Amino acid sequence: MSVANGRALLAMPGPTNIPDRVLQAMMRPAEELSSQPILDLTGSLLNDLRLVFRTKGETFLYAANGHGGWEAALTNVLSRGDKVLVLASGRFAIGWGEMARFLGADVEVLAGSWRAAVDPVAVEERLRRDTNHEIKAVLMVQIDTASGVVNDVQAVRKAIDAAGHPALYMIDGVASLGCMPFEMDEWGVDVAMSASQKGLMTPPGLAFAAASEKALQAHPHATMRTPYWDWTSRMSPPLYMKHCGTPPEHLMFGLRAALDMVLEEGLEAVWRRHALLAGATHAAMTRWAEGQVLTCNIEEPSQRAPSVTTILVQGDPSSITDYARTVCGVTLGLAIGDLAGKAFRIAHMGHVNAPMVLGSLSAVEMALQAQNIPHGAGGVAAAITHLSQSA
Template sequence: MSVRNGRQFLSIPGPTTVPDAVLAAMHRPAIDIRKGELVDITADIQHNLLALAQTAGTPFIYIANGHGAWEAALSNVLSRNDKVLVLESGSFAAGWGQSGATIGIDVEILPGSWTAAVDPAQLEARLRQDVSGDIKAILVVQIDTATSVVNDIPALRRAIDAAGHNALLMVDTIASLGTMTYKMDDWGVDVTVAACQKGLMMSPGLSFTIAGEKAMARHETANLRTAYWDWTARQGPEHYQKYAGTPPVHMLYGLQKALQLIREEGLDAIITRHRLLAEATRCAVSKWAEGGMFSFNITNPAERANSVTTVLIKDEQALAKIHSYCDTKCGVVIGIGISALSGKALRIAHMGHINAPMLLGTLGAIEMSLKAHAIPHGNGGVQAAIEYLADNVPL
């Protein structure tokens, strides 16, 4: 017996649910890749990416997931044996650094916590020690989906400036762009990395780098540049050069539609929607935590991301029961803990194409699983989420 028949809820932190309108936009024939409509589509996508990142930088589109954009960003501004400083706050900044190590970059990790954001004071102290300027770039994620932390990018920029350091600030916004405020130029970010499958509501397979003036200047002397990732080659006069070959025509159809939906809703409204749904989730988790089994991974409420919530659980067997029940009985796929939190956490995604009924359905399925398996928890999590939204979504 189950109640799962119907549309599945995908409540994992990427890929996220793709809107029907985006799926429909991809369902059309291919067109000329060298001139006409597709050239205009590329220009429209680039314009909208710059608007989302709030920058006048130079955008590049890759037929790759976020890991590809990581390598693109590094190889275009660095040379062999250059040192980068990775700001640890979970899994993904370290992963970015590891990808650089494979292409000849010297990687140093600034140790951090899996339960808190990067400490700007610790960054400033390390940069002041680097009197010879060996560190050429600083790598950080705005949101880490393993830990569900959000890092304060403006504060990190201030720390770099206070130290008087000239390293590039490179920010991964894969889990944050289109879900929260991001101001590349105002915050002094030199390179932005993004991808399409989270807040941008598109099927995986496209990723992006946006380069500021300082990054473009470093690009001129970088010797890790390769034919596929190279920014210079991708600025050639022919349209196909923007993709280093044949463009991903149907994915561009879909991405253009997704960005149109974002534009129509409005970035301020999107950021507010994500904040409200995230806080509703946190209200539910706070109630469940009263039973002693659950806790927030990020201890400081101000450092909890508005795109995903990582919830620690003391009993690994109970974790497996929750995931199985939600999927097989309710048709809801909940995110699992990854890396250091594998087997220790569940992750509730609330990003991209999501509304109150979808979130409440996800929270309801989780609470059903807790009751069905008699897993200790505080009652009334879903009710707490409803009350929060009722109080904060005006008539």
């Protein structure tokens, strides 16, 4: 007997739950593409993206997904043949590096673990050996949604500085922007990118990039530049050039509503909410792990992401994910990359509150009981205790 009827709940790491306010903002007629309302909307979005990235640099908006944001970041500052150092900690930095290689970069991967964050000491050591400064950029994700790790952006910046290396520092913030602290200017990030479908609560289809002054100085010399992604064109006054064609109006209407929600709540409050809900998830996972079948993929608690938790399973994780979806109406994230078929993921990012996260955890615990999967009892109770003591 299914109890899934009712409003379905997404507990997967993108696309995330879209607020009604965002959906309603999109349910309107189109505007003339070069009209004053669209001009004003474009300007307000680019300005408020600066607030979210915490930068005084330039921001850019693209009709694209996160992979498009990767390409925008790479092509605007790099040249074919440039050496790029990719800091591995799961799937997505590797994917960004694969794109850089396809575009003509010479890519080196600094090996990492699927179960731990990037080691700043190893980064400093590798850059110190690059005495001729052949490495032109360092690529890292702040949160890898496949492994569930959070990397320390500030610590890696300090490692780059300690090595005295001039490489551009480039960060993927797809799963972190709007979910946890990100201080682009304060932490010395040169290029950052993100997308709409996770912490920013908007349907997939928008990608964002932000550029420091150092990145803008590198831009004119980049030979990877292509017309669609090009910052020079998008910084020119005509509205048509800022979008390289027709603006993605309805996604922009939605993003405007989403950014209004973020700024009304307060960015720091948004970060705190995500930290609390992640803590509740980790408390439940710690209790479940007592059955020695489930375990958190990221071993060090301080390195667990505030937006998604990846859970390793001895056996077939589909017995949990299928049950949660068909019986409870909760869609959990499937594992990808090296963890495919070995894990599942619980997202706690974007438009989420305590009842939503507790509902997702309850569906997991219900599946564990129904499927007779060994686990420590009281995971949801531990999550409630965490929130009652912390919220």
